[in-house]
Every structure is written in C-alpha cells, then in structure tokens.
Amino acid sequence: MRNKRLGRTPIHAKRILIWEQNWLGDVIFSTPFIKALRKNFKDAYIACIVNPSSSEVLSGNPHINEIILYDENREHRGIFGKNKLIKRLKQGNFDTVFLLHRSLSRAIICALSGIKRRVGYHYSKRNFMLTEIVDLPKVPLHKIEYFLNIAGRLGMDIQDKKPEFFISKEDQDYAARLLSQNGIAKNDPFIVINTGGNWPPKRWPEKNFAVLSDRFIKEYGIKIVVTGADKDFDRVLHIQEMAHQKLIIICGKTNLKQLAAVFEKARAVISGDSGPMHIAFSIGAKVIALFGPTSPALTGPYGGGEFEVVRKEIGCKIPCYNSGCKDNRCMKAVSVDDVEEAVGKIL
Structure with a gap:
C-alpha cells in the first residue's frame, strides 16, 4: 500500500469523515478544525465519528451533516461489532477520512470501509494504513493548533481558532x-x-x-x-x-x-x-x-x-x-x- 508525506497539498473531497479522539475536551478542541473544513469544502458532506459520551459536543454544530457513534465497549465491541461499523461506513461512501485519533484499529476500519484517502499524523505502527501522512509537529502545540496543523498542511484557509459549542x-x-x-x-x-x-x-x-x-x-x-x-x-x-x-x-x-x-x-x-x-x-x-x-x-x-x-x-x-x-x-x-x-x- 503506497503512502506519502503530506506537504501543502490541496485535497479534493466530496464526502468527508472525521474520526474524533475520545476525550470530551479533545472533541471540543477539534471544532475549529471542523469549521476550517467546512469553510474550505462548502459543498462537501461532512460526518464525524465519535464515542457516545462526547457526541453531545458536536450535536447542533451547523458545520456537520452527520454524527456517527462509535461504541467500542458495547455495540461495536469485537469482530462482529467492528464489522457492523464497517458496513455502516461503507454505506456513507466517504472518499476522505481525517483520523484525529492515533489508533491503528480505526485506520484499519477505514481502509476496510473502502475510504480511499486516509489522512493522519505519523505514528509508526499505523502508517502503512494511511495514504497521506502528516509529520508530527517539531514542538508541542496546543491541541487546537495540533488539529489545525493538518488543515494548514492541506493549504486550507484558517482564520478562526476559537472552539465552538452550540445550544438551543x-x-x-x-x-x-x-x-x-x-x-x-x-x-x-x-x-x-x-x-x-x-x-x-x-x-x-x-x-x-x-x-x-x-x-x-x-x-x-x-x-x-x-x-x-x-x-x-x-x-x-x-x-x-x-x-x-x-x-x-x-x-x-x-x-x-x-x-x-x-x-x-x-x-x-x-x-x-x-x-x-x-x-x-x-x-x-x-x-x-x-x-x-x-x-x-x-x-x-x-x-x-x-x-x-x-x-x-x-x-x-x-x-x-x-x-x-x-x-x-x-x-x-x-x-x-x-x-x-x-x-x-x-x-
């Protein structure tokens, strides 16, 4: 499987999946990244996959078309549970996934789901499952900047870095x-x-x-x-x-x-x-x-x-x-x- 280091390379996507990290705070920190994606892919379908305990963070977010729950301890536990999720992601016909989580298993699920472009940070144990690898920052970054760095490497316009949370x-x-x-x-x-x-x-x-x-x-x-x-x-x-x-x-x-x-x-x-x-x-x-x-x-x-x-x-x-x-x-x-x-x- 071929993969490559990601420079300032523009990406063309129509159906985007963002695989979130687990902690509630990390999901909040990802919202400027989501906003940047929406600004740069105005007509794209954007879905986020997140664990149930953090899903409320994203509900009501106008930049997201769909929230997919990943319950790895119950519904998606084990081989049969993972297969159920793979079938679900195949139905989404996603052409690009941004793996904000460093997990190997999540990258494998995306590959088996037929998502052709799999973008994420360099982690040696899972690099073979990515099609585009983003080098880790040379210095520690705030988590918001850590996520936005991926968008920046794709040449996206980034202006607003404040996290968002929407209520009714x-x-x-x-x-x-x-x-x-x-x-x-x-x-x-x-x-x-x-x-x-x-x-x-x-x-x-x-x-x-x-x-x-x-x-x-x-x-x-x-x-x-x-x-x-x-x-x-x-x-x-x-x-x-x-x-x-x-x-x-x-x-x-x-x-x-x-x-x-x-x-x-x-x-x-x-x-x-x-x-x-x-x-x-x-x-x-x-x-x-x-x-x-x-x-x-x-x-x-x-x-x-x-x-x-x-x-x-x-x-x-x-x-x-x-x-x-x-x-x-x-x-x-x-x-x-x-x-x-x-x-x-x-x-």
Missing part, C-alpha cells in the same frame, strides 16, 4: 427554569464552580472550594452554583458540609447542553482542567481555569475569549500524567487568594 433555546429555557427553581432570578449574579476532573490530581482541594464559596457569598453577595455529574455528588456534599454558607447544588440535573446554558448565564465559571471548563469557554463564559499537572499551553483556553489561568510553579515536570500521584502539590499550591484575585481581574 430549549436548553436556555431549561437552565433558566432550573436556576429559578433554586432561587436565582433572571438578573441575580452568580458564579459557577465545577469541582470535577477526570482524575484526582487535577482537582483543587475541596476545602478550598468551600472557603472560596463562603467568601464570595458573604463578602460580595454573589450566589454560588455547584455543577457536576452524578459521580461528583459525594464530593460536592462534602464541600457543602465544610462551607458555612448555602451552596446551590445542581449536580446531575443537566445534560451537557443544559450545563452550557447555565454557564452562559453565570458571571464566571471556576473550574479545573476538565471537559466542563472547555464547554464553558466555548460557550463564551468568563472562565477561571485552575491548572496543576496539565499544561495550559497545551490544553488551556485558547483562541480568544475572556479567561484567567491560575497555576503555580512547584518544580515538577509539566505536563505530568501520573494519575496515581498521592501528593497533588501542584493543585494545593493554588490558594484561595489566588483564585479570588483571578476572578477580580475578569469581572
């Missing part, structure tokens, strides 16, 4: 009702705190969230809304137990679209490096992003908008992917005063 009036109405039911009127100022992170070292100490919340409620008269998934509920209850003021807890009461609508109405959103933080920034909220083991230069807010990044240098190598770190010094080093100061800068 129904989502906004739901958020308004939810806030009203919890004592927040239309013009009441409130700040959202999102306490989660997909692994513990990325989480700011619960005690700090409690102290910060008390300070904003008591000294500034600003209500605090705490968001999260069902799995975050115990941690949020612990924060409420440590706080002296009443928090408004809406964990598990929204989907991602409705959550974005809550963020949209907030004066600011305070969050660690997480999917919800990226949603908040994408929807246009003012964001205070708390960083520890991950690098804001690689996965922080990017492309415009109003935000403050708070992190402290403690001598550890960043990014650090030691999910079993027992110390969490990098997040503990960020003080309540640091975060309060960042909020003051942005409001």
Whole structure:
C-alpha cells in the first residue's frame, strides 16, 4: 500500500469523515478544525465519528451533516461489532477520512470501509494504513493548533481558532427554569464552580472550594452554583458540609447542553482542567481555569475569549500524567487568594 508525506497539498473531497479522539475536551478542541473544513469544502458532506459520551459536543454544530457513534465497549465491541461499523461506513461512501485519533484499529476500519484517502499524523505502527501522512509537529502545540496543523498542511484557509459549542433555546429555557427553581432570578449574579476532573490530581482541594464559596457569598453577595455529574455528588456534599454558607447544588440535573446554558448565564465559571471548563469557554463564559499537572499551553483556553489561568510553579515536570500521584502539590499550591484575585481581574 503506497503512502506519502503530506506537504501543502490541496485535497479534493466530496464526502468527508472525521474520526474524533475520545476525550470530551479533545472533541471540543477539534471544532475549529471542523469549521476550517467546512469553510474550505462548502459543498462537501461532512460526518464525524465519535464515542457516545462526547457526541453531545458536536450535536447542533451547523458545520456537520452527520454524527456517527462509535461504541467500542458495547455495540461495536469485537469482530462482529467492528464489522457492523464497517458496513455502516461503507454505506456513507466517504472518499476522505481525517483520523484525529492515533489508533491503528480505526485506520484499519477505514481502509476496510473502502475510504480511499486516509489522512493522519505519523505514528509508526499505523502508517502503512494511511495514504497521506502528516509529520508530527517539531514542538508541542496546543491541541487546537495540533488539529489545525493538518488543515494548514492541506493549504486550507484558517482564520478562526476559537472552539465552538452550540445550544438551543430549549436548553436556555431549561437552565433558566432550573436556576429559578433554586432561587436565582433572571438578573441575580452568580458564579459557577465545577469541582470535577477526570482524575484526582487535577482537582483543587475541596476545602478550598468551600472557603472560596463562603467568601464570595458573604463578602460580595454573589450566589454560588455547584455543577457536576452524578459521580461528583459525594464530593460536592462534602464541600457543602465544610462551607458555612448555602451552596446551590445542581449536580446531575443537566445534560451537557443544559450545563452550557447555565454557564452562559453565570458571571464566571471556576473550574479545573476538565471537559466542563472547555464547554464553558466555548460557550463564551468568563472562565477561571485552575491548572496543576496539565499544561495550559497545551490544553488551556485558547483562541480568544475572556479567561484567567491560575497555576503555580512547584518544580515538577509539566505536563505530568501520573494519575496515581498521592501528593497533588501542584493543585494545593493554588490558594484561595489566588483564585479570588483571578476572578477580580475578569469581572
């Protein structure tokens, strides 16, 4: 099978498939790439294949014609599941796929689906399955730039690098009702705190969230809304137990679209490096992003908008992917005063 290194080579495509990465934040980071494709292929049919947990990120995106779910742990598990997906992709008659995911198995699926042009980054174990290989960047890039680099190598016009997240009036109405039911009127100022992170070292100490919340409620008269998934509920209850003021807890009461609508109405959103933080920034909220083991230069807010990044240098190598770190010094080093100061800068 012949493949070639991709220079600034224009590509002609009528039916395009984009195979997304797994993490919610990475899918958000891909939206400027999707927008660039649509701008440069105005009449093309563009589909994205994504895992079910991240599909909401792309729903409602006007640059996409179709979202295809890839559930590798259930529906598409094993040989029979993969064969089912191959049949589905064959029906799409795609002529080009952009493999944003580095997986070999995904490249094989695309080849077996009859997609003639398979474009992706250089990874030695799967290069033989690509028809066009993009050399990896010589220096680390923000994830948005990492994806856009593929478009740039194809000679595409790239102007807007801000990620996008689309919500409906129904989502906004739901958020308004939810806030009203919890004592927040239309013009009441409130700040959202999102306490989660997909692994513990990325989480700011619960005690700090409690102290910060008390300070904003008591000294500034600003209500605090705490968001999260069902799995975050115990941690949020612990924060409420440590706080002296009443928090408004809406964990598990929204989907991602409705959550974005809550963020949209907030004066600011305070969050660690997480999917919800990226949603908040994408929807246009003012964001205070708390960083520890991950690098804001690689996965922080990017492309415009109003935000403050708070992190402290403690001598550890960043990014650090030691999910079993027992110390969490990098997040503990960020003080309540640091975060309060960042909020003051942005409001």
